[in-house]
Amino acid sequence: MTARNIKILVAFRDDSVRAIVVQNLRFRIKDSRDIHEMRSIEDAIEHLEAGREEYGLIVFESRGHSRTLVRAMIELAKNAAVIVCGSDEQVLSDYKGSDVPVVFLPLDLVGDRLSKTVKALETSGKIPLFHENESEYLGIRANLLPTLGVLQANVFMLILDGRYVPILKKGDLVNMDDIRHFIEKVPDQVFYFRRDECGDLLQSKIKRLESALEEIPIDSEKVEDVIAESFGIVRDVVSQIGFTPEAQRVAVNSVMLTIKLLGANPKLRSILNDLKEKEGGYIPSHSIYLGKVACALAHKVGWRSQSTYFKLTLAAFLHDISLKDERMAKVFDLEHFEKSGNGEPEEVREIRIHPARSAEYARQFQEIPSEVEQIVAQHHERPDGSGFPRGLVVRYFTPLSALFVIAQDLIEYSNSTSELSFDAFFEKKEMEYNVGIFRKLARALRTDTTLV
Ligand SMILES: [Fe+2]
Ligand SMILES: [Fe+2]
Structure with missing residues (x-):
């Protein structure tokens, strides 16, 4: 057939x-x-x-x-x-x-x-065979190319009549100047690789991340960039062909590196201050910083194991991975967004289901702790049941999911104020957090405000 x-x-x-x-x-x-x-x-x-x-x-x-x-x-x-x-x-x-x-x-x-x-x-022949990911080519945003170092695959451009023409060769070292004029003409320019070369392409990223993991001392600024670029590449690959083993390795290495950067004693205030100054795409920086903030909160409540940090940071890396548009990642109050008329119904729908979609990506991972999937699936739920997509009430939250939600709230709060005060944040949230695991966490977090 x-x-x-x-x-x-x-x-x-x-x-x-x-x-x-x-x-x-x-x-x-x-x-x-x-x-x-x-x-x-x-x-x-x-x-x-x-x-x-x-x-x-x-x-x-x-x-x-x-x-x-x-x-x-x-x-x-x-x-x-x-x-x-x-x-x-x-x-x-x-x-x-x-x-x-x-x-x-x-x-x-x-x-x-x-x-x-x-x-x-x-x-069994009961349905015709589907096209298995029929396109031979895989798109990747042009501005990510220079981050790949020496190209491990040929690069193509899709021209108007649907043909793919080679523009860069395997072995080429591409820098920003080489592709600037492409990006100037078309801001979201996409280049293509052959699908079967995708593994090779990611190999160089894996190597770069692995060598950064060995580095002592670590050049944090450079490494931050490597992590953000890795995130971009993983997102492009995953949205087209799912979590390949190489894409999983890039993600896991990025997460390990984020944890290494964080050190044994993550300082909440400096992380939040850093976030304010950070430029670049909203999704990459926010997905990486959210992991850091969540780990810093976990540290404060005494959950200091590497496995807890790993779960929180990986969940942060994955939580919005199914969203293509940065604007959508900023929507927390979906009802308000829907009523404001700023989004098409299709966008509202996409936002509503992105936690479930991202959790499904998380599930494609081999040997991933199931809690990661739960954190991702629950990241827009609220303690009073007003969240989405399921409107879960507080008793369904896992402790790590609840902590993750608090971390997001704290980032949102810190973005809205120039005077960051931990106490003011919890005062604002007092009513909402006054239930179940949220109450426990809020109490534990507030007992020690010196770290902020
Ligand atoms: Fe989200
Ligand atoms: Fe998010």
């Missing part, structure tokens, strides 16, 4: 579960517009009844035990393969032993098993 692009219908009520499903499927298709998302099985039935679109795969959530809606979906699916996600496999008992290409997947295992289930449907 040859590969061809198929359309996919996805129907899930919960935004974050739907985001996980879409995330898993996105890597398998050519064009993300080929995934049609719906919020409920009823809407999906109505949509299928209208019959305007033909699908190759339908993935939906069946709530409860009702077989009627499930049967309706499967009948309307025509030739599509169907994956039913739910809590009770019995909803499919009518189809046992039949030829209908329908499989059941427990809803709570969707993130772990969906890709394997789709693969099994492909290899």
Whole structure:
């Protein structure tokens, strides 16, 4: 069977579960517009009844035990393969032993098993093979090129008729002057590498980070730049092909280096002051500084193990990685942003689900502590349940997630004031933090204000 692009219908009520499903499927298709998302099985039935679109795969959530809606979906699916996600496999008992290409997947295992289930449907011939990341080329922002040192891969430019023309050769050393005129003409200029050379390309970054980890003494300013550049490259790679083993190594080394820079006794005030002075892209600097602030807070409450620092710093590195636009990373009050009319509905949606999307990236990591994924998934939740995407209440926060949220609040607060006072911050937050783990953390943090 040859590969061809198929359309996919996805129907899930919960935004974050739907985001996980879409995330898993996105890597398998050519064009993300080929995934049609719906919020409920009823809407999906109505949509299928209208019959305007033909699908190759339908993935939906069946709530409860009702077989009627499930049967309706499967009948309307025509030739599509169907994956039913739910809590009770019995909803499919009518189809046992039949030829209908329908499989059941427990809803709570969707993130772990969906890709394997789709693969099994492909290899059994029940759905056509998807295009496996069909483009041979991988885009990377032009201004990141000079940070790669001697190029480990040929560099191409995409021209108007869709052809990729070589502009720089493997072995070239590129500096900012070489690419300045490209960037001047097109500010978001993107260059391309062949996908199969992506590993080689990241190798030089891995080497640079590894040698910085060995350096004594460490040149902190230079190393900060290396970390920020690494972040940019990882983000570009991950958004296109997911967390490859090399991209994971770049991320982990960047995190280790951040922790090394932080030293044994992280000083909160100097970190926050530093952040104010820092220029550069909002997402890179904020994702790195958030890790530092979170570690400094952890140090204050006595959580001083390397593994705690690692979890917090890696979570910070990953938490906004699924956002493409820096402006979106600055939105904390989504309701206010939505009402202000400053964002398109699509942007509001993207912001709403980015914690779940980023957590899904975190899950692609091998041997990552599960807490990292939780911190990422919960980073926009609030103690009073007013956060997003799930509106979790305080008892669902892990201690590290709560600390991470406080770290973000503190950064936001320090950006809004010239007179940084730890006490004033906690006074402002007193009401909100007066519950569960937030109350405990706020108390522990306030007992020692000397470090600030
Ligand atoms: Fe975020
Ligand atoms: Fe953020």
